[in-house]
Amino acid sequence: MSFKKTLMTATLLATMGMSALAAEEVKIGVPTWTGAQAIAHLLGAVVEMRIGGKVEYVPGNNATIFQAMDQGKGDIDVHPDVWLPNQESFTKKYVDEAGTVTLSSNPYEGNQGFCVSQDFASANSITDIADLGRPDVAALMDSDGNGKGEMWIGAPGWASANVNEVKVRDYGLLDFVEPVRAEESVKTARIKDSIAKGEGYAFYCYKPHAVWFMFDVEMLSEPAYDPAKYVMVQPSDDADWYEKSNVASKDALKEVQIAWSNSLAERSPAITEFFERFSLTADDVSSFAFEISGNGRDPAEVAREWVEANPERVDAWLGL
16 A cells, blocks of 8 residues: 555544544533532533533433433433432432443442531530420521421432431421422522521531532531431332331431443443543532532533643543
């Protein structure tokens, strides 16, 4: 073969390779909580900046994202922040039973509980979840005058909010505390407002999360995790979930990881290989969340900045 033909062949192969690479695309599910939004955009930034692929972000709750991954049509390919055992009803159905979704083997650690501001805690000797059932504390948390203190238990559609609703009952707090579901932005605004006004407020909290950088808050103690006292049935498993559940202990520490549709491996192998190597720490996620929630920055901008600043970690994810 002549040098000219060799050069043409090499150029053609390179062009084909670039076309194949550029053809890789992924639709990333984006749940409402900040940590998930941060990780979603980090995954997307690596795909766009380093793999040369195409990314689309699709808002959705856990059920919607898992159903789309199960169907494997490319409507949503990846869930960026699967908390286990919170979302176990979904992973059992789609990972274990249907075998249509893959769960990452590189989790980071999550810790869940209930928080109050440090000022509110110290002023009223609040250290344990049971303290929220004291009439004097409940009165300080009652902002609408209905005789019960409000406590944010999570956003609509969160599995953890269902757990927390059961916990409020089984910790004996229902006579004193009103469990409230609302979007996380509502909770963040209420924390800020309650601290500024010196009012009481309790809320579901977890690590990693921006809240630890945004406000001086502390997590209340709970009875130690006990599997015998932690029987949770999710609405997706049984319509009578509330009656059939009994949760009277702290959550076990969580494993948090990404999950993706098995169909992605055929459509976008390079992206799938990246997902298999992807890993974060809880501190990584807290810092992302703080930049987004605390400093009001665009998640895409934060993600791209991080990718540029951490080439060695990104190289490891890409197997370089």
